[in-house]
Amino acid sequence: MSHDEGDSGPESRMRAAGRRLLGICLLIFVSAIVVPVAVVAGLYTVLTTPLRLRVGRYRRVLAVAVIYAALEITGLAVAAWRWIRFHVDHDAVRDRDERRRSLTTALNGLRRAARRYGGLDVLLVAPSSDQRSAPPEMPPGPLIVCGRHGGVGGAFLLAHLLLAEYGRLPRVVLKDTLAWDPLIDALLSRIPHAFIDPQPGDHGATAARVGELAQGMAADDALLIFPEGGNFTPRRRLRAIRRLRRRGLGAAAARAEQLHNVMPPHPDGVFAAIESSPRAAVVFVAHTGLDHLQSASDVWRALPLREPVVYTWWAVPATEIPQQPETRMGWLEDNWARIDGWVARNQVAL
Template sequence: MWLSLPIWVIGTAALSPVVSGRLRPLRFAWVVFVYVTCEALLLVVMFGLWLASGFGWRLRTPYFQGIHYDLVQGTMWVFFLEARRVLRLRIETEGPTPAAHPGRPILVCCRHAGPGDSFVLIHTLMAWYDREPRVVLKNTLSWDPAIDVLLNRVPARFITPNPEAGVDLERQIGELATGLDADDAFVIFPEGGNFTPRRRQRAIDRLRQLGMERMAQRAEQMIHVLAPRPGGFLAALDAAPDADVVLVAHTGLDHMMTVADVWRELPMDKRIVMRWWQVPRAEIPAGREERIDWLFAWWERIDEWIAENRPAELPTGRS
């Protein structure tokens, strides 16, 4: 790609006058170049670390895991710095500071909507909270070579949202959340996937099929989020009894649901707002049903926050 850079610059610059948006093809191509360059360099550096660890023998030790977390933080810093400059993207964070969780691990529950929101979340956790994240994420992200190699060297778990029979996701999530340190953050997306109106309706229908009519009615009142799937979150709570809970809402990218949406919105010139809430462990109910009700209540609060803060011209989540 770098050898052919002059061709890309000439081609995208020639397309820019006939495509809406200021230099959209050129700016988009540059962000892709930066991402692929970061990915290629990461793979080379991680190959060197594999050799240095004794052909992978010591990769899982705290020393080498710390190096990999530093790689993630540095790479994201470079990529987000350039992406924000080129795409004129602003990320604003509201909520508790890192001092709100001194010496305690945290369980981070985030809504899932829009392209790259998980990257923004992890970048914020590492840069603002100074945490080492343990992430539960969809197995489709393992198609990315650098993500696949990296997250198989640090505590993380690729899962299938609708697994085959016999796959115990709650057990896997509980194992990942076990033994959290004071500088750890366990990250989970209880909705199980990016928000779309169709997925929202499927989540409501699923609750009704399970005979949970009251929860289905509550889910129908939430316009901007999917009904949360509590199993993984409850497993993490049980596995990390000392952890506080942090809930995260964001808006600004949630209306971009397809590749066509992303292209249409570039150059982005967007403002992403992230809202964080801290809940001390002592305030979380002990019983399973009470915890499910607590999680739904928080998701209703997140839905209200999104309604108040998302750009007024965007459509709602009703299908």
């Protein structure tokens, strides 16, 4: 079942088709520029390798761009074939499994490219101060995974970890701008997901979609949500605190001021997911190592990465999640403060 459109009517389907067609046209246009430039840069690199000991930043970025374009084009071709076959035999189970494999393959390719050309290394650790300890296991059964949103690429890394390392199919809540990526749109078309545009005062529409997405999760499913509602930056943190004060939530604003590495969490989506999937454990995920990457220029200056991206998490069983709204809010804030403290202790000075 697809959750990428709020309305399944003809007008909504027409908008989705137009968006996908335009996204594919943009991909072809960009690829037509990137690939020839990459060929020239590759020849230049081969000819000048004896004179150069390091690979320059622009060649690293170009290599990743070429791999990304190749994965997009190949993935779209495979998705088109599977779309045709699905409409012939209507085998939804096989189609879902194949899309899962395609999603894993695409994320594996991107992570290998990021490691080879961007210096990306990922370290999984226990939530204690002793990073030599093995990371905790993911609990059995369906999961609601609440991740910190800090730095470029952190959400995709977390989705890849769930899928490739722990065999969990993520039901992802994404910003609606990501629907313009043709491969993401195609791969998720029959995997439960939600493209959202989180806006204050939407009268619970976003929370309702998250709750719908959490319904009927299987034992190997994991709803992936980022309660901050956007990527952390110091400026956004201050704006979020001011917004709480404008709404008359002085106590919440005071608590948020004590958090220096995360923004205050939006509870509605998390609580809607808990109500819709009462058997699911909640996993809180903290990470650091991407905090300084808040724009394309930051990524450019940081390449290759010098320090690993470090992830940790802890799980709260469904039976230990508070039932009363007031108690549950304090529980969420306490776990969010724990994320903030862990990041503060493990953040690398750059």
